[in-house]
Amino acid sequence: MADIQARLQVLSEEYTKLQKDLGDVVQSRQKLEAQKQENLGVQTEFSKLKDGETIYKLIGPVLLKEDRGDAESTVKGRLEFITKEIIRLETQIKDVQVKMEAKKGEIIQIQTAAQTGPGVQAAQA
Template sequence: MAEVQAKLQALSEDYQKLQQELQTAVDARQKIEAQRQENIGVQKEFERLKDGESIYKLAGPILLKQDKVEAESTVKGRLEFIGNELERSEGHIKEIQEKLEKKKGEIIQAQAGLQPAGGASGKAAVKA
């Protein structure tokens, strides 16, 4: 019985670690999504620009004039990269969720193994 309780404790700790890992992954995905929204906003601003208007890029404490085509290309590249990162992040989250479900099943099995043993000893104690 002590073995089952020790196993249950270990499974519970693993489950909590997976929950923390999932939370970290979700937080990272939210940050990536925020970056995506910011770049989409920049892309929309580029669409509103009229010919001949200037684009400036912040580089440290300095604003540098940038070519419109170059700036649009940079934002497009960022959006592609962010899209790939979102896909990777979502895959990672799904993987962690699957591990959590598996661990949850293991915990339920361990608890089921603990209950009959506890129930049998409880009945024996009543009969005695």
């Protein structure tokens, strides 16, 4: 019985770690989604600009003039990177969820075996 308790303890700790990992990955994905929305907003503002209007980039406490083509290229590159990262994190989320379900199944299986084990042994005696 002590062996079963020890195994359940280990599985519970592994499940808890997976829950924390899932929370961390979901939080990272949310941050990326916020960055994506911000960059989409910037891209929308670019489309509203008229020819010849000046674009400034904030670098620390200073605003520097930036070429429109460079600015649009930078934002487009960021959006591509963020989108790829979101896809990667979504895959990671699914993987962790699958692992969590497997651990949960193991825990339930051991708990069920522990509950039915002593009853079966007592009935056979």
